[in-house]
Amino acid sequence: MLRGNIELWLAFITCAVIAAGYGLIVVWTQEVPAASELFGHTLGIVGFILMLLTETLYSIRKRSRIAMGRMSTWLKFHIYMGLVGPFMVLLHSSWKFNGLAGATTLLTAIIVFSGFIGRYIFTRIPRTLDGMEIEGTLSQEALKRARQMMSLWHAVHIPIGVALFISAFVHMAGALYYATFLQ
């Protein structure tokens, strides 16, 4: 069970360690770290970089002709960063969800939720470690249905990701301008 879900366990442990650090800072300072101050800002920047790597690395590897590492490992890495990054960004929010920043957080939550659905459908189709479908293990009917669901899922998941990054870039530009440079 641990081996099959290793990326989920590692993400859970990493988030627990980050949450413990966050908790210590809250106890020490007696306040929630503000999004525009050192700790909250760092969480936002590092979390966002992880999300950007989630968005790009797996897709690049999937389309690359050079086989650098197994696809299954890249997907695990994708999922690990796709959980830890959003968790850091959530702590960055300082639990305020107004306006565009709130919408960006909502889109982040939707993409993570959608990721779990994608993972569920993806793992229904038996695959090699390089992500190739293994023929003959599912009936033609079941395979066709799983493929249709997977392509429908891609058609929803990818545009949400694009909307998320557009709104995150606008948020960053606005937040840096008003909350950092104008201070």
Ligand code: HEM
């Ligand atoms: C997907 C990534 C991100 C999400 C979902 C997000 C979300 C949020 C949220 C919910 C807030 C609180 C807004 C409020 O006070 O109502 C916030 C504040 C802020 N964020 Fe982000 N953030 C992200 C990435 C970043 C990055 C990468 C930076 C810096 C480059 C950044 C800089 C700031 C700043 C400076 C504030 C404080 C704004 C203020 O005090 O008015 N954020 N963010």
Ligand code: HEM
């Ligand atoms: C910041 C969060 C995330 C972003 C931005 C993101 C983005 C993407 C993108 C752009 C793709 C399409 C890759 C391609 O076909 O080129 C994808 C695929 C996928 N993602 Fe995510 N994702 C995130 C989080 C997650 C999470 C948390 C999970 C699982 C729990 C997940 C599971 C998957 C799966 C199973 C695929 C399909 C792989 C395939 O068809 O080859 N993602 N993701």
